[in-house]
Amino acid sequence: MTGRKERADAARNRAKVLAAAAVLFADKDPRTVTMEEIARAAGVGRGTLYRRYPDPASIASALLDEHERSLQRELLQGEPPLGPGAPPGDRLAAFYAAMTALMERHVHLVLGAETGRTRFDAGAYGFWRAHVIALLRAAGTPGPDALADALLAPLAPEVFTHQRERGLTTGQIAEGLTLLAHRVLPG
Amino acid sequence: MTGRKERADAARNRAKVLAAAAVLFADKDPRTVTMEEIARAAGVGRGTLYRRYPDPASIASALLDEHERSLQRELLQGEPPLGPGAPPGDRLAAFYAAMTALMERHVHLVLGAETGRTRFDAGAYGFWRAHVIALLRAAGTPGPDALADALLAPLAPEVFTHQRERGLTTGQIAEGLTLLAHRVLPG
DNA sequence: AATTAAGTGGACACGGTGTCCGTTTAAGAC
DNA sequence: GTCTTAAACGGACACCGTGTCCACTTAATT
Numbered sequence: 001m002t003g004r005k006e007r008a009d010a011a012r013n014r015a016k017v018l019a020a021a022a023v024l025f026a027d028k029d030p031r032t033v034t035m036e037e038i039a040r041a042a043g044v045g046r047g048t049l050y051r052r053y054p055d056p057a058s059i060a061s062a063l064l065d066e067h068e069r070s071l072q073r074e075l076l077q078g079e080p081p082l083g084p085g086a087p088p089g090d091r092l093a094a095f096y097a098a099m100t101a102l103m104e105r106h107v108h109l110v111l112g113a114e115t116g117r118t119r120f121d122a123g124a125y126g127f128w129r130a131h132v133i134a135l136l137r138a139a140g141t142p143g144p145d146a147l148a149d150a151l152l153a154p155l156a157p158e159v160f161t162h163q164r165e166r167g168l169t170t171g172q173i174a175e176g177l178t179l180l181a182h183r184v185l186p187g
Numbered sequence: 188m189t190g191r192k193e194r195a196d197a198a199r200n201r202a203k204v205l206a207a208a209a210v211l212f213a214d215k216d217p218r219t220v221t222m223e224e225i226a227r228a229a230g231v232g233r234g235t236l237y238r239r240y241p242d243p244a245s246i247a248s249a250l251l252d253e254h255e256r257s258l259q260r261e262l263l264q265g266e267p268p269l270g271p272g273a274p275p276g277d278r279l280a281a282f283y284a285a286m287t288a289l290m291e292r293h294v295h296l297v298l299g300a301e302t303g304r305t306r307f308d309a310g311a312y313g314f315w316r317a318h319v320i321a322l323l324r325a326a327g328t329p330g331p332d333a334l335a336d337a338l339l340a341p342l343a344p345e346v347f348t349h350q351r352e353r354g355l356t357t358g359q360i361a362e363g364l365t366l367l368a369h370r371v372l373p374g
Numbered sequence: 375a376a377t378t379a380a381g382t383g384g385a386c387a388c389g390g391t392g393t394c395c396g397t398t399t400a401a402g403a404c
Numbered sequence: 405g406t407c408t409t410a411a412a413c414g415g416a417c418a419c420c421g422t423g424t425c426c427a428c429t430t431a432a433t434t
Contacts, residue, residue, distance in 0.1 A: 039383090045382055047384075048382050
């Protein structure tokens with residue numbers, strides 16, 4: 001994945017950076033974490049940081065990557081209702097539940113990974129989108145392209161954060177989305 | 188609204204600022220418009236700008252205000268299906284259509300008005316939220332609090348922009364939301 | 375041990391922020 | 405019309421983050 005050979009000092013610094021960044025994203029408002037800050041916390045020069053990552057968002061993405069890939073694998077090859085086999089409505093509900101759970105643990109990173117609209121340009125969004133479109137098609141829903149973005153919108157980290165701050169529990173949020181899934185894709 | 192008497196020069200500058208800002212928000216990426224830039228374009232000192240507005244978002248909000256209030260009036264007292272009298276599903280669909288139309292004309296400003304999560308703190312969001320909750324209650328939908336935010340999420344300006352850039356027309360977006368409205372609130 | 379290419383980190387120029395305060399100017403009193 | 409005063413103005417200032425550049429260091433190779 002990362003061009004074959006990595007020098008020992010480079011690997012050491014990459015680890016330091018990721019570890020330091022993980023702490024920062026968790027401790028402060030993830031949107032205010034700066035490159036300078038990460039460099040300082042990691043004990044690394046600014047230039048070194050920029051060599052690998054263009055901005056804080058890409059560092060958060062690197063930290064998030066593993067978790068997202070894991071969920072993507074389950075969607076493609078896992079057990080129903082998350083994986084193939086269950087009716088579309090159930091699969092959508094399961095997807096919502098999984099994403100909610102992922103957010104519960106990693107909102108910091110998702111917030112840090114998204115500077116404004118970055119959300120849609122990231123590879124992950126394309127994956128979720130394709131998945132939802134497939135479910136809509138399987139249910140014969142008209143205009144799946146437009147609907148898919150609408151159905152993914154509630155998963156924006158800002159929405160999740162806002163709901164939690166309003167006093168809603170993760171469970172309540174997931175229940176709301178389950179209802180949504182089953183009304184949109186009855187079955 | 189603004190403490191009764193405003194001095195002539197103050198009023199003149201306020202007008203200059205709003206006019207200049209309107210142009211800037213329309214011409215460039217609204218999220219990159221800076222206070223310095225607005226001050227320069229308006230031919231006004233930085234201090235003068237800060238006297239009234241704390242940041243570019245508040246200026247965009249000021250420009251947007253009139254349009255939002257107008258829609259709010261229609262929701263409360265206008266003709267059905269936007270105003271009271273129609274079944275909840277139809278009213279939600281009409282609300283979606285109206286918001287989509289408003290975005291079509293003023294995405295620039297909505298994008299400029301929202302720095303990250305500001306969306307939820309703004310007064311307008313509370314209004315939309317209360318409206319949607321009322322519709323959900325009227326239809327006897329369980330857990331309206333959690334669902335309301337989910338149903339409003341597709342109206343985030345970033346989502347709209349993304350959809351337009353993907354090639355969807357405003358009409359297709361509105362159709363998708365209409366379908367969503369009627370599936371969530373059948374009637 | 376010598377070579378070399380990758381990696382490092384700090385300095386630099388730039389641009390935006392928000393505040394502070396000496397100066398200007400409109401509005402009301404007489 | 406002048407005077408007074410408080411509001412409004414605008415530029416300077418100190419600060420912080422950005423992204424680049426390049427002289428230096430260090431790991432890997434022969």
